[in-house]
Amino acid sequence: MQIIIDIDDPVPIFSQLVEQIKQAVAGEKIQPGDPLPSIRQLANDLDVNSKTVAKAYKLLERDAVIQSRGYRGTFVHPEAKDNCQIDIKAWATSQFEEFILAMRDAGVTDSEMRITFNNVLNGK
Template sequence: MEISIDIDDPVPLFTQLVTQVKQAVNQEKLAPGDALPSIRQLANDLTMNSKTVAKAYRILERDGVIQTRGYRGTFIHPEAKTNSTVDLNEWLHTTLNETVSKLKASGITDSEIRIAFSQVMNNNHN
């Protein structure tokens, strides 16, 4: 599989990686069971840090696109194609958009929403 990373792209490196793997799955360039390069190997090939590649793999596994089997390596998930077309990100945006719109409609300031949001994210239940 061919992966090309653009350093000058404002899109984060790990995001580029995630996107390209999902695209490869959708285009059937990667089929279930196919082995992916090891984290260190891919990091070396793309001249980037292994932690960055690991981050991309972590997300891909959470999304059900790949399966990591420890020392055995990483492989394409059996239902990778289904899982990589389901857009978890779209649901995230619409969900957030609905609540934020509801709050804004009440006259609450953007600042207030942002502050309350960060408090909620830090589990400061006030």
């Protein structure tokens, strides 16, 4: 698997990493159970901050494309190929759109929604 980062691309580096790893899985360039480089190793290889790679790995793990096995390393998830098809952003957008329409139908203003949303996010 070869990852190429384009620093001039407006897409954030962590997103480029996520997409390229998902493409490698979908294209069967890497298989379920295959090991991935450590965060530190991949960051060094790509000359990027290790926090950037860690963020990409965290998102891929959330989406069950990769799995961490503690000190043994990070591996391609057994169901990775199927899970690459899931678009969490599209799902979240759809959920928010439905919710906002319901709130507007109930007469809640955009300002009230923003304030309430921020309060809920901040645990108030």
